Amino acid sequence: MTKTNTKQPLDTKILVSSIQNIDMCAEQIKKGNIVAFATETVYGLGANALDAKAIKKIFEAKGRPSDNPLIVHVDSVEKIEQIAFVTEKAKRAVNAFMPGPLTIVLKKKPNVPDEVTAGLDTIAIRIPSHPVALQLIKSADCPIAAPSANISQSPSPTTAAHVHDDLSGKVQYILDGGSSDIGLESTVLDFSNEDKITLLREGGLPLEDLCVVLGPIRAFESAQDVEDGIEAPRCPGLKYKHYSPFTMVAVVEYKSDDVLIDRLKQLKKEQKKVLVLRLLKKGGKDFFIKLNSDKIVSFETVDEYAKSLFYEFREADKQEFDVILCQKAPAVGIGNSVNSRLEKAATC
Numbered sequence: 157m158t159k160t161n162t163k164q165p166l167d168t169k170i171l172v173s174s175i176q177n178i179d180m181c182a183e184q185i186k187k188g189n190i191v192a193f194a195t196e197t198v199y200g201l202g203a204n205a206l207d208a209k210a211i212k213k214i215f216e217a218k219g220r221p222s223d224n225p226l227i228v229h230v231d232s233v234e235k236i237e238q239i240a241f242v243t244e245k246a247k248r249a250v251n252a253f254m255p256g257p258l259t260i261v262l263k264k265k266p267n268v269p270d271e272v273t274a275g276l277d278t279i280a281i282r283i284p285s286h287p288v289a290l291q292l293i294k295s296a297d298c299p300i301a302a303p304s305a306n307i308s309q310s311p312s313p314t315t316a317a318h319v320h321d322d323l324s325g326k327v328q329y330i331l332d333g334g335s336s337d338i339g340l341e342s343t344v345l346d347f348s349n350e351d352k353i354t355l356l357r358e359g360g361l362p363l364e365d366l367c368v369v370l371g372p373i374r375a376f377e378s379a380q381d382v383e384d385g386i387e388a389p390r391c392p393g394l395k396y397k398h399y400s401p402f403t404m405v406a407v408v409e410y411k412s413d414d415v416l417i418d419r420l421k422q423l424k425k426e427q428k429k430v431l432v433l434r435l436l437k438k439g440g441k442d443f444f445i446k447l448n449s450d451k452i453v454s455f456e457t458v459d460e461y462a463k464s465l466f467y468e469f470r471e472a473d474k475q476e477f478d479v480i481l482c483q484k485a486p487a488v489g490i491g492n493s494v495n496s497r498l499e500k501a502a503t504c
């Protein structure tokens with residue numbers, strides 16, 4: 157009989173996060189398998205970061221290019237020191253913001269397989285604050301490498317059901333920890349050059365908060381980078397398209413609602429089925445109902461917008477909208493992170 161290479165799809169199960177289930181998933185990680193789990197930012201797809209074979213399973217399940225390195229999740233500062241060289245400034249950030257939605261990039265130690273870091277001499281590390289993630293790391297007793305638990309290039313999942321939509325058949329267990337509180341991925345900050353702390357990805361932790369503790373932080377792709385002729389993206393993931401639903405995304409500035417209404421009228425003239433995502437302004441009128449748009453989601457706070465953005469993107473795909481019309485958030489705090497995701501997703 158000839159041997160075929162086709163793998164049988166796994167029978168994917170969403171599990172409540174009881175201690176027993178977390179321990180069982182930790183055993184899976186120890187055995188070299190992959191498990192999806194809740195974090196406070198987005199759901200992750202995890203494997204033992206010190207097991208090169210297990211890491212390959214993550215890339216396979218996601219369809220992720222192997223030159224895009226992973227974030228390693230640990231549960232304490234001591235564990236960071238086992239896999240990376242922690243600089244003084246990085247220690248300040250760790251003390252102020254971890255556990256939480258911050259990832260730091262440091263020079264890696266040799267025990268970390270190249271598969272995790274895509275051959276770079278640096279490693280991205282984060283201590284998540286979600287109790288399910290923390291308990292899983294403790295119980296597995298190893299660093300857990302985990303990218304977002306979506307198929308490459310689709311929006312990160314913020315619920316167990318959305319992980320299931322993407323990875324059914326490819327992962328056996330999904331540890332359900334409810335909707336992710338923050339809803340956007342962690343902020344990624346590069347400390348590997350002590351003189352220049354560089355923001356590689358805006359995310360769940362606002363830049364302003366980081367600057368209070370660390371002083372000025374430069375944004376990657378600043379004018380200076382161009383002048384310096386820096387070519388290779390320092391955050392390899394940046395060169396890939398991200399966060400995009402299948403539905404077209406149109407983005408308008410956060411100015412008056414008139415800009416939003418004009419764009420909406422135009423889309424309705426073109427007979428489009430539109431989902432509107434907007435921030436409710438104080439004293440703003442609810443004129444939208446009169447326009448008879450298909451669905452309007454008005455967020456009361458920017459935090460709510462961040463939390464629901466990827467969720468709404470995915471729901472729009474399911475409900476077959478033609479266009480998601482998004483109003484940007486004010487350019488402060490996590491509003492900047494929302495706007496960065498909108499800019500990346502914009503298609504029309």
Ligand code: TXA
Nearest residue numbers: 197200225226278279280303304341342390391392393
């Ligand atoms: O909130 C999050 O960060 C989630 C949860 C699961 O922790 N994870 C996540 O992972 O968003 P992922 O793989 O989707 O995004 C990680 C980003 C990528 O853009 C990757 O290129 C970058 O971090 N990255 C990883 N290692 C790096 C390194 N050594 N140097 C620079 N960038 C790195």
Ligand code: MG
Nearest residue numbers: 303304305312
């Ligand atoms: Mg991702």
